[in-house]
Amino acid sequence: MSELNVVSAGIYAALAAGTALRNMLAAGTLSIYNTQAIENASFPYVVFSLQASTKLNETPSDQRDDIIFIRGYSKTSMAAAGSIDAAVSNLIDGKTLAISGYTNYWTARESGVSTTENMPDGGYCWMAGAMYRLRIDA
Amino acid sequence: MGMDVKIDTKGLERMIKNSPAAREEGVKTTAFVIQGYATMLAPYKTGALAASVKAEEQGRDVYWVRDGVNYGIYQELGTKFMAAHPFLWPACEKAKSQLASIWRAVLERRNVT
Numbered sequence: 001m002s003e004l005n006v007v008s009a010g011i012y013a014a015l016a017a018g019t020a021l022r023n024m025l026a027a028g029t030l031s032i033y034n035t036q037a038i039e040n041a042s043f044p045y046v047v048f049s050l051q052a053s054t055k056l057n058e059t060p061s062d063q064r065d066d067i068i069f070i071r072g073y074s075k076t077s078m079a080a081a082g083s084i085d086a087a088v089s090n091l092i093d094g095k096t097l098a099i100s101g102y103t104n105y106w107t108a109r110e111s112g113v114s115t116t117e118n119m120p121d122g123g124y125c126w127m128a129g130a131m132y133r134l135r136i137d138a
Numbered sequence: 139m140g141m142d143v144k145i146d147t148k149g150l151e152r153m154i155k156n157s158p159a160a161r162e163e164g165v166k167t168t169a170f171v172i173q174g175y176a177t178m179l180a181p182y183k184t185g186a187l188a189a190s191v192k193a194e195e196q197g198r199d200v201y202w203v204r205d206g207v208n209y210g211i212y213q214e215l216g217t218k219f220m221a222a223h224p225f226l227w228p229a230c231e232k233a234k235s236q237l238a239s240i241w242r243a244v245l246e247r248r249n250v251t
Contacts, residue, residue, distance in 0.1 A: 035221050035222075036216065036220065036221035037218070047216070049216065049221065049222050051222070051224045051227045051228070052224065052227045052228035052230075052231040052232075053228075053231075054231050054232070054234075054235050056235070065231070067227060067228075067231065069215070069216075069222065069224075071215075073218055113215060115211070115215065115217075117217055117218055119218075125218045127215075127218070131227070
């Protein structure tokens, strides 16, 4: 399996294991999406995607330095999106993730990001999330 | 019994003299490397986003690399309706992995070694 696939599986597993996060989402673990939510996904939900990936090539070992963007979307308020972001952070920041075939030796939250989008129905959609640096070594 | 010690500071003085220019060139070069990668990685439909990416000096040893279209942030971060197509973040990461070689070249060229 490719490195990107096993990283995605590890991120999903870490998020899905969080009871507090699951309880905030519209459909529990079904509200956690890789890359993009399905059309007409019910709010609130979480999306994670690969923002950048670097193969270090500093040693013969397969070391990767990835940036994963994990964010929550809410149609209620920015505060609700922020609460999802906080729950995600509790599950990811500083934790050792299970990445098949790799050892995760560094996981850290870096830049926080938030946006507001105008929806076709006249309402708003709030996003709050952060970039997480994930360093792994095979 | 006395002992004379002479310290030749010519090399040190040369490095101190050339350091500000080297630092300036190093920061500028790094900014333009990021600009180059971001232009290359920008999603392409009309070319407007890629063409709008610029490295601009904001002050002494400070450069901003940014795009000049209003939808750049949506490409970088995605939206509720579309997946992200990041170009600035990966550009910074690529440049970061080359920082040592960029700065070594600048310091050698500026005679700060």
